[in-house]
Amino acid sequence: MVNFIDRRLNPKGKSLANRQRFIRRARAEIREAVQKTLKDRSVADLAKNQKISIPTRGTKEPRFRHDPSAGGAHERVLPGNREFVEGDQIKKPRQGEAGGRGKDASTSGEGEDDFSFSLSQDEILDLFFEDLELPDLVKTSLKDIRTTSWRRAGLTTAGSPNQVNLVRTMRNAFGRRLAMKRPKPEEIEALKAELAVCRLAEPVDAERIRVLEDEIARLEHRRKWVPFLDPVDVRYNAFEEQPTPTSRAVMFCLMDVSGSMGEREKDLAKRFFMLLHLFLKRRYQRLDIVFIRHTHEAQEVDEEAFFYSRQSGGTIVSSALEEMQRIVHERYATGEWNIYAAQASDGYTQTGDATRCVEMLNQDLMPICQYYAYVEILDEREMEVFSSEESGAELWRAYRTVARDWKNFATKRIAKPQDIFPVFRELFARDGAEAQA
Amino acid sequence: MSQLLYTGSEWDFAQLRSMFTAIEDVALNDLKLDVYPNQIEIISSEQMLDAYSAHGMPLMYHHWSFGKIFAREEAMYSKGWQALAYEIVINSNPCIAYLMEENTATMQALVMSHACFGHNHFFKNNYLFRQWTNAEAILDYLAFARKYVSACEEKYGSDQVEIVLDAAHSIMEQGVFRYRRPPRPSRVQREERLRKRMQYEEQSFNDLWRTLPGQARDMSADLALVDEDDAVGLQAPMNLPEENIIYFLEKHSPVLKAWQREILRIVRNVAQYFYPQMQTKVMNEGCATFVHHYIMNALYDRGQIPEGAILEFLHSHSSVVMQPGYDDSRYSGINPYALGFAMMSDIRRISEDPKAEDLEWFPDFAGKGDWRDVLRHAWANFRDESFIQQYLSPTVMRELKLFAIRDKAEEPAYTVSAIHNDAGYRRLRTSLARLYDLATHQPDVQVVGANLAGDRTLALRHTRHRGVPLASGTREAVLKHIRLLWGYDVALEEFDEGDVR
Numbered sequence: 001m002v003n004f005i006d007r008r009l010n011p012k013g014k015s016l017a018n019r020q021r022f023i024r025r026a027r028a029e030i031r032e033a034v035q036k037t038l039k040d041r042s043v044a045d046l047a048k049n050q051k052i053s054i055p056t057r058g059t060k061e062p063r064f065r066h067d068p069s070a071g072g073a074h075e076r077v078l079p080g081n082r083e084f085v086e087g088d089q090i091k092k093p094r095q096g097e098a099g100g101r102g103k104d105a106s107t108s109g110e111g112e113d114d115f116s117f118s119l120s121q122d123e124i125l126d127l128f129f130e131d132l133e134l135p136d137l138v139k140t141s142l143k144d145i146r147t148t149s150w151r152r153a154g155l156t157t158a159g160s161p162n163q164v165n166l167v168r169t170m171r172n173a174f175g176r177r178l179a180m181k182r183p184k185p186e187e188i189e190a191l192k193a194e195l196a197v198c199r200l201a202e203p204v205d206a207e208r209i210r211v212l213e214d215e216i217a218r219l220e221h222r223r224k225w226v227p228f229l230d231p232v233d234v235r236y237n238a239f240e241e242q243p244t245p246t247s248r249a250v251m252f253c254l255m256d257v258s259g260s261m262g263e264r265e266k267d268l269a270k271r272f273f274m275l276l277h278l279f280l281k282r283r284y285q286r287l288d289i290v291f292i293r294h295t296h297e298a299q300e301v302d303e304e305a306f307f308y309s310r311q312s313g314g315t316i317v318s319s320a321l322e323e324m325q326r327i328v329h330e331r332y333a334t335g336e337w338n339i340y341a342a343q344a345s346d347g348y349t350q351t352g353d354a355t356r357c358v359e360m361l362n363q364d365l366m367p368i369c370q371y372y373a374y375v376e377i378l379d380e381r382e383m384e385v386f387s388s389e390e391s392g393a394e395l396w397r398a399y400r401t402v403a404r405d406w407k408n409f410a411t412k413r414i415a416k417p418q419d420i421f422p423v424f425r426e427l428f429a430r431d432g433a434e435a436q437a
Numbered sequence: 438m439s440q441l442l443y444t445g446s447e448w449d450f451a452q453l454r455s456m457f458t459a460i461e462d463v464a465l466n467d468l469k470l471d472v473y474p475n476q477i478e479i480i481s482s483e484q485m486l487d488a489y490s491a492h493g494m495p496l497m498y499h500h501w502s503f504g505k506i507f508a509r510e511e512a513m514y515s516k517g518w519q520a521l522a523y524e525i526v527i528n529s530n531p532c533i534a535y536l537m538e539e540n541t542a543t544m545q546a547l548v549m550s551h552a553c554f555g556h557n558h559f560f561k562n563n564y565l566f567r568q569w570t571n572a573e574a575i576l577d578y579l580a581f582a583r584k585y586v587s588a589c590e591e592k593y594g595s596d597q598v599e600i601v602l603d604a605a606h607s608i609m610e611q612g613v614f615r616y617r618r619p620p621r622p623s624r625v626q627r628e629e630r631l632r633k634r635m636q637y638e639e640q641s642f643n644d645l646w647r648t649l650p651g652q653a654r655d656m657s658a659d660l661a662l663v664d665e666d667d668a669v670g671l672q673a674p675m676n677l678p679e680e681n682i683i684y685f686l687e688k689h690s691p692v693l694k695a696w697q698r699e700i701l702r703i704v705r706n707v708a709q710y711f712y713p714q715m716q717t718k719v720m721n722e723g724c725a726t727f728v729h730h731y732i733m734n735a736l737y738d739r740g741q742i743p744e745g746a747i748l749e750f751l752h753s754h755s756s757v758v759m760q761p762g763y764d765d766s767r768y769s770g771i772n773p774y775a776l777g778f779a780m781m782s783d784i785r786r787i788s789e790d791p792k793a794e795d796l797e798w799f800p801d802f803a804g805k806g807d808w809r810d811v812l813r814h815a816w817a818n819f820r821d822e823s824f825i826q827q828y829l830s831p832t833v834m835r836e837l838k839l840f841a842i843r844d845k846a847e848e849p850a851y852t853v854s855a856i857h858n859d860a861g862y863r864r865l866r867t868s869l870a871r872l873y874d875l876a877t878h879q880p881d882v883q884v885v886g887a888n889l890a891g892d893r894t895l896a897l898r899h900t901r902h903r904g905v906p907l908a909s910g911t912r913e914a915v916l917k918h919i920r921l922l923w924g925y926d927v928a929l930e931e932f933d934e935g936d937v938r
Contacts, residue, residue: 002454002457002461002474002475002476002477002553003474003475003476003477003531004450004453004454004477004478004479005476005477005478005479006450006478006479007478007479007480007484007535008479008480008481008484008538010480010484012481012483012484012487013483013487014484014487014495015486015487015490015503015504015507017499017504018490018499018500018501018503018504018507019504019507019508020504021499021500021501021504021595021599022501022502022503022504022505022507022508023504024501025501025599026505051512059501059502059505060914061502061603061606061607062607062910062911062914062915062918063607063608063609063610063911063915064608064610064611064879064880064882064899064907064908064911064912064915065880065907065908065911066878066880066902066905066906066907066908067905067906067907067908067909068844068846068905069846070846070905070906070908070909071846071847071904071905071906072845072846072901072902072903072904072905072906073843073844073845073846073903073904073905074843074844074877074902074903074905075841075842075843075844075854075868075871075872076841076842076844076868076872077771077839077840077841077865077868077869077872078762078763078771078839078840078841078842079760079761079762079763079771079837079838079839080760080761080762080763080764080765080768080837080838081762081763081838081839081840081856081857082762082838084840084853084856085853085856086853086854086855086856086858086860086861087852087853088852088853089850089851089852089853090842090850090851090852090853091849091850092844092849092850092851115505115508115509116509116512117508117509117511117512118508118511118512118515
């Protein structure tokens with residue numbers, strides 16, 4: 001007696017529910033581990049599966065266990081004796097180096113210091129961006145525009161043919177055929193075969209033939225009467241429109257690509273923006289992103305050019321602000337849009353330009369911006385010189401005055417790749433969930 | 438008489454079927470095994486990983502600890518540190534065996550002999566499984582448990598359910614009946630429970646199935662697992678001391694709600710279901726390994742599998758039964774496959790070709806040639822502890838070069854107490870047998886009292902086996918879980934064996 005079943009096509013990932021429960025359970029530890037792992041890596045690593053190790057603290061499963069080292073006596077039997085005879089003494093290994101001796105590998109979590117496993121890209125990004133939010137997105141998003149989306153809404157008995165739900169329809173038909181006792185073709189065939197035999201038999205059993213003919217007629221009538229598929233069986237997938245509120249937001253990314261920005265600075269700035277980009281794309285489906293790069297003049301570019309193409313020239317930061325203002329006027333009427341901006345620069349600009357920037361910010365941009373983040377890229381030596389928040393290059397000092405007047409204006413400095421993640425988290429930490437750097 | 442069942446390493450379902458028929462012929466007509474009907478399911482490696490995580494049970498309820506096992510196995514497997522099992526077999530009727538699609542034809546033959554006849558025979562015949570598990574009902578019960586737990590999660594929140602499950606899991610080892618059957622419910626109580634279960638069935642009822650002929654549900658199978666009385670809370674008689682802590686809490690905890698009690702019952706039933714497997718690891722694997730070894734050789738002798746296959750089989754077989762020495766870096770305890778297989782092969786040798794020593798040790802079957810009967814008798818009536826005590830022969834002890842060391846906590850060195858020589862055989866055998874007595878590594882913690890008139894403190898007692906105390910690290914953590922289920926304070930005292938009772 002055997003029954004073979006090919007299950008290979010069955011869905012896998014049956015443990016997904018358990019895995020999600022596990023990740024939820026170990027959330028704190030995993031998040032910590034993710035932050036730690038990511039610290040020294042490039043942003044591109046975010047988009048890969050990562051192996052991480054977490055301490056077993058939160059995921060311990062305690063059981064009552066014996067502790068032979070604490071007292072009592074016990075006896076063990078081991079294989080592979082070569083040199084011992086009865087009565088020999090074997091020195092005990094000192095505490096801590098006894099690993100791997102004679103204990104069955106424990107699955108209960110005892111004894112393991114760290115627990116290693118892999119996280120998928122989605123899980124990592126989720127954890128990394130958890131608690132991060134564009135600040136104040138809700139505040140002026142009262143001007144929601146209403147869009148609608150279709151969603152499944154069960155089954156109906158009326159609909160268009162392309163929406164027929166075959167599984168449900170056939171299931172209903174099957175049930176109805178069973179309940180109404182629709183004769184199977186084999187039954188009729190069997191009767192017909194018997195009838196044929198009876199007709200040929202000698203002597204002719206007229207009574208039997210009549211019974212069979214009646215029966216066949218009855219069954220065939222019933223087959224017609226109970227159709228294979230009846231309109232009553234048919235089910236259609238139903239959809240309904242659902243209004244979904246969306247807030248409209250636009251993010252301006254401003255980057256200095258002038259000659260004073262070395263390869264290293266540009267690289268850091270790009271990493272910062274890449275992270276921002278990943279974050280925004282993940283969190284907000286309906287968010288416009290505008291890339292502006294500038295030297296002594298600014299231009300709006302696409303994502304590809306922003307991150308990868310090269311250009312050099314002098315530095316006029318205000319040109320970028322002007323460009324931004326122009327685009328806002330043209331495309332993003334301030335009444336309907338939440339406007340965010342992030343700017344990265346090395347802090348050097350043409351003499352006098354910093355004042356112009358401050359003017360523009362104070363008068364034109366800050367009143368319409370929801371949030372404005374300025375990230376200054378320094379080299380490590382400079383970082384030491386400008387250890388205090390107050391001291392810095394011209395643009396930094398100028399921007400500090402803006403920050404004093406506007407609560408929604410933030411400034412941060414980055415000197416090495418390791419700073420990027422913490423600074424990013426600080427900038428976008430949700431209220432009340434201060435970044436754990 | 439015969440021709441090759443397959444050539445090369447590829448297989449298809451027709452070949453699997455003819456392999457199965459050939460294997461079945463050896464198993465039933467030569468070895469005279471008695472098995473449940475088989476259901477063989479071919480799965481992929483991802484599905485094998487899924488199956489791994491929840492004790493190999495396809496229908497286990499959801500819990501994060503299974504996800505943790507899954508995460509670890511997945512990491513180990515994807516790094517190539519660990520291969521997956523070739524099969525998983527479930528003690529159910531029909532006996533379900535999962536075979537990996539990656540296995541070669543030879544491996545499929547090996548695995549079918551191993552799981553579908555070796556394990557299957559053991560499940561069906563061993564007295565522990567017959568007494569304590571219900572192969573007919575387990576899958577239905579697990580399906581019920583899974584639905585029940587997710588219904589609870591929906592109703593009371595998954596955090597609440599998790600708290601109860603965590604707590605219950607922490608005392609799973611103390612949640613089995615070792616020595617006695619749980620009290621049988623009266624007829625009235627059983628009917629009441631049946632009615633409730635029917636109510637549940639009604640809620641999850643699918644109208645379509647009613648119209649199918651011959652599908653009247655057999656409720657007696659469900660009923661077999663529903664075996665306790667319904668009096669809960671403080672009124673129920675306590676019958677102290679109680680070895681099954683989960684059972685006690687389920688019946689007598691003053692704070693638990695009905696659904697929490699049902700979850701405790703589920704955890705307890707699962708624990709009880711797996712308890713025989715833990716007591717028969719050596720025998721179960723030994724039986725399966727012996728059977729596949731015998732069958733594969735028989736197929737080869739009949740000319741049904743190719744030369745290359747027997748070499749592949751021997752390679753895989755010998756790595757399964759390898760026993761590294763205690764000082765080998767690969768050593769991780771005594772390999773149950775190696776010990777079980779060595780002992781069972783030796784029973785055959787003693788029966789067919791005994792030495793003088795064997796005639797003295799095993800007078801009742803040495804040289805009689807009826808090893809099939811001896812093995813079947815052993816498989817049916819022993820567990821690891823008693824099997825080793827009864828059948829471990831000097832030859833096997835010498836082959837494995839076993840030796841015993843005594844470890845006293847206060848002494849700076851271990852003492853070698855017995856080795857594989859004339860003076861040591863009997864002591865060695867007793868020592869090894871005791872190691873397989875679950876009582877020596879599962880702490881014996883029982884409920885001895887509950888101060889219901891006063892502050893409702895629950896009194897637990899740990900009886901120290903040979904003076905070995907509980908590990909302090911986990912002790913408090915587990916007590917915290919028990920407090921949660923009991924609702925009031927819990928006190929745990931430790932006594933040495935013999936001091937009490």
